[in-house]
Amino acid sequence: MARLIVMGGGVSGHTTATFAKKWLGDDHEVVVVTPNAQWNWIPSNIWVGVGQMQKKDVVFPLAPIYEKAGIDYRQALATEIHPNGKEGSDQPYIVIQSTKEGEEGKTEELEYDYLVNATGPKLNFDATPGLGDGKGQMGTNTVSVCTADHAVHANLELKQVFEKAKKGERQKILVGTGHGMCTCQGAAFEYIFNIEHEARKAGVRDMLDIKWISNESFLGDFGMGGLHMKVGGYAVSSKLFAESLYAERNVDWIIGAHTSKVEKGKIEYELLDGTKHEEAFDFAMLIPPFAGVGFKAYDKDGSDMTDVLFAPNGFMKVDAKYDAGAYENWKASDWPRTYQNPTFDNIFAAGIAFAPPHLISKPMSSPNGTPINPTPPRTGMPAGIIGKAVAHSVCDMIKNGKSAHLHEASMAEMGAACVASAGKGLLDGTAAAMTVYPVVPDFEKYPGTGRDTDYTFGEIGLAGHWIKHILHHMFIYKAKLKPGWTLIPE
């Protein structure tokens, strides 16, 4: 009997673990290690953040789901990887630290035959002074919608802003990225337009100045270098459509910005031209940059070998080309295909946890040397597809031996469907429904835009909102492993 340990229970980890268990059956063991007691459908957190959903609508307890599936669930934080075992034993293992109520801090060694790192990111609030509390958590100057609890808090703060606006106090709202190296602009994009939508419904829109701040060099970059789509007989950049939406909804923007410091009611930021500025706010939701979760890896003799498994940013090295060099040399083939660690063939990384070879967007920095560019998105559909491919590979290796063919899921060969809410409402909601194919542009295959414009499109409307709402229920249904869950694509 082989044991697969999946570290992380988010979109990617949950997909890996549940498919692996389905394919391996009771002949082999699947263990999930995650510090969270609940699964969170993160894309709907933005609706919690404007009071249109409750926390209970976007989370559910993991324990009964894993019990039903026959998966060994450990509510714990994985802290160390020992890929060569320890003195006297070649069996690799990880060290976990319980986060379960009543057992907090209790450590345990868990041996594995195969290991999948799908931890997602560490929300690195402390990368920007004042954004974090100095202890790794969110500070008190801004809010976030990265977790369900953050979103609940954001909604409470937002309601206070709306109350002040109702009393005639003009309020300034700032939404965007809290650092020059952030990703996940899409979540902030959704949040700012949901705030705008709710403000109109509440009759306070005229009392709000709503502003976007982002590390993108142009609106509509989204960490993917933007996209081109065919609309009205034209092939146009996402920049034009993004700017159009901001102008239509009276949301001004600051782009190419590295937020360098956050204080109560004020941020300092540096622009791509090197100039430094300040922006005041009454309410700010700034996405933190992501980093690896901070694993340590140790060799058999106890020596630190973290740099063998992980890139300097803390994400796990996989079969990517990490020495591609300058932007001019970047190719679609730099991107990983199997997500297998190059040193240990029984270790994989999936979702946000893998180290991308480089950015997707063109790298930018200010004359002061400050890098200001979005980092590559690896969430949502790509995370699920990668998780499933990794599960396939591990199952084949367990059943057919380590020489089994590995399954591939390159982001340069897969597309992604994305629905970005611009306001919730069954009859008056809107969302931007987009697809990109492929996620990472391939300029050799598709000279010009880097993508197939027959399969890359976007439009905004009520239909997009309906799709987003249906996806909310569909993916929670799938994650709960209800009948027919495998028929719902990632």
Add this chain to the structure above:
Amino acid sequence: MKQEEENFAKSDHFNLTMIPGKFARAMRTCKIWQFFRFLVINIKMLIVVSKSH
């Protein structure tokens, strides 16, 4: 002044982009048109999803 023209003057950024007019905005929440778009978008998304697995 038409609604779509008001915002052009509010910011230099806004002045250099396009803003949808009354008809385009109405179509975004027109239930019949959006039901048709719902079908079209779903088909397009399913094609991309099938090409990605």
